[in-house]
Amino acid sequence: MAVEEAAVDYSALGTKHDVPPGYKRTEIGVIPEDWAVRYLGDIALLERGKFSARPRNDPKFFGGDIPFIQTGDVTNSNGSIISYSQTLNDEGLRVSKLFPRNTLFFTIAANIGDVGVASFETACPDSLIAIFPKPNVEKRWLFNALRSQKKKFEGLATQNAQLNINLEKLNPYLLALPPLPEQRAIAAALSDLDALIAALDKLIAKKRAIKTAAMQQLLTGKQRLPGFEGEWEVKRLGDVSVVKTGKKNNEDKAEDGKYPFFVRSQTVERINTYSFDGEAILVPGEGGIGSIFHYVNGKFDYHQRVYKISNFAADTNGKFIYYCLLQTFNKQAMRNSVKATVDSLRLPTFIEFEFLAPCFDEQQAIATILSDMDAEITTLEARRDKTQAIKQGMMQELLTGRIRLV
Template sequence: MVMQGYKQTEIGMVPVKWSVSDFGSKVKIYRGGSPRPIQDYLTQAQDGINWIKIGDVREGDKYITSTEEKIIPAGVAQSRTVHAGDFILSNSMSFGRPYILNIDGCIHDGWLTIQKYEKTFSKNFLYYLLSSDSVYQQYISMAAGSSVKNLNKEKVSALVVAYPDIKEQERIADALSNIDSLIATLEKQIAKKKAIKQGTMQELLTGKRRLPGFSGEWETRTLHEISNEMVDGPFGSNLKTEHYTTERQVRIIQLSNIGEAGWNNANVKYTTFSHAAELQRCIVQPGSILIAKMMPAGRAIICPDNEKSYILGSDVVKVVPNSSVDSRYLVYATKSQFYLDQIADDTQGSTRARTSVSKLRKTAILFPEKDEQIAIADILSEMDMEIAALEGKIAKYRQIKQGMMQQLLTGKIRLV
């Protein structure tokens, strides 16, 4: 049933007064080009032309404001010139993610550029339109059956887009820009708090700054010296896919579970109680310390109590500290430069940084008395909670933004 004031189109219902067009009929789309060999055209000279690469943008960026590299003017004829205000899309990496240029430059053949859109689209509205789920799903549909997701000029031209007049476009873009501003403000707050926490960690975890009421001597002890138990996971052949079960029995701890900020609950796999019983030394109780052998080597977290029982994967080490150690302090100490430098020294020369339980046993940590460990961990935990609260707010605002985009960019909610 078509609602009053709306019309049915191939991309769903949209307001009657909105236009629906093939994107390529309203803009100019060009593919980039690259002078070859590119090394012969790179320059540090002041008159060099900005050479725009995917490495010049970070996740979440809207604008491209600078480049790491430049090319000589002689390379321009073999490339594609772009200007401030133009859009560029990556045709493979990040698959259609739009960026707005704040600089002039040249693009290689991994980019598409969208130009001469101003008669039909406001710049910010077009940015949100190209970032929408509707457009992404069309890209996915066009790429169906292909093992590699690549865009080209023809696919982008074939997009079917719905849009109101310029004035309503600007109102929609303003509403979405406002929530983006809120998110950006929170991101800055998080970055600031993380920087403060990093500085605090390096001071507190080395004894350079002492908390009031503490003056005892610190000791350097190895992980072996402070552990009641320290073992690594089984050989891969002892825990294979044939030992997995779909039933919730014994959770397998994998590298991907050892996240930067703690336990990452993705990639859930279980083995059977009977098979786990054959690998008794690898059983893990909640509260134990888990250390990754790689990706990255030496990262540590506390095993959560999400499951009743766990078992180590092959690239994870279990540490059960003795009573002289606060587990939270120990995990924070694995983020100190003192610890990280030792891990780096132990993994030098390998193409893929990897440590082992024998190397980790020799790795040293700086320890104050336990009551000072607890006080330090309390301060750092409070900082983590503040950061987590802000990250929760960002997640909420991003969810709200996603809903707003779905409603505003389809005309289900009108700003008139």
């Protein structure tokens, strides 16, 4: 298979004479001469899902053996729908419609423009449409072509109680259609990257599961590392560290700040000041309480509703405490959270947190093993993210004809 590239910035083209040889200007931009511009409704049959029962949540229609996919199932599928969140019984199917295995679905309400192919027969509500490509259209090419247009579909959506788009806007939507052999070549190239991304996701999930199992064994003493023995002790966080909150607010952050700024979320902002330099664990007192933990060793600042755990006792390893918090703090946090408009944590919850700890050397050895696992997962995630970025770039080039597969 040969690859041809026309090294031209098509977005900057102005007149007909700017179009390079082998290309033509159309109402949707510059495309190869042998490509066509077609309405979506001309190259595929679009059929809206159905669920005519009212009220929609009447339990007498649900709980059978018939899959009934929702917009969320498509959005969360990453293109391959292999699970479903609801089922219909026979009475439910009578007010819905069953679509065949390998149907391409498209979301038209709430989440606009997400696509996925179902690996099973399924019914669906009218917030989804089923798309059946015509004989001169490769399904996987159309899947990627639609996926690449998500932002444009969102721009066409109508804002009511929620975003929605109808068939009157989708059927006349224009797409650049390559010849069938090139559609298949494009689909194959992008599918290869999809397979690599899926394999990396599977490997990352496996490594996370291994780490979770290791934490359950190593942080409880159920499995001892070679060369270590002796009893573990119950320790109280307030006895082996100093816990306090910061003095900064969100308005203190700086987009290109010099230091990390820990706020009430998983996102780490930037700031131009630092109030601590050293090893610490940062835990928000509001927002995602008991589920967000940051370990840092260096200069940083932190929000007035973020707790800093630092100044660890000589017989206590900070990274070991970090993993203990990850493992068991959530249950205690939820039990002791202050119920208000936003759930929040108070200082005593941290001070009174108890954990099992061996001698310092074994704490350090356990923390090193778990840190190595984290580093491996981070490396795999970076590789996955890079592959996803490569695929996004390839989609743009291949689906516009800037790079040809001929």
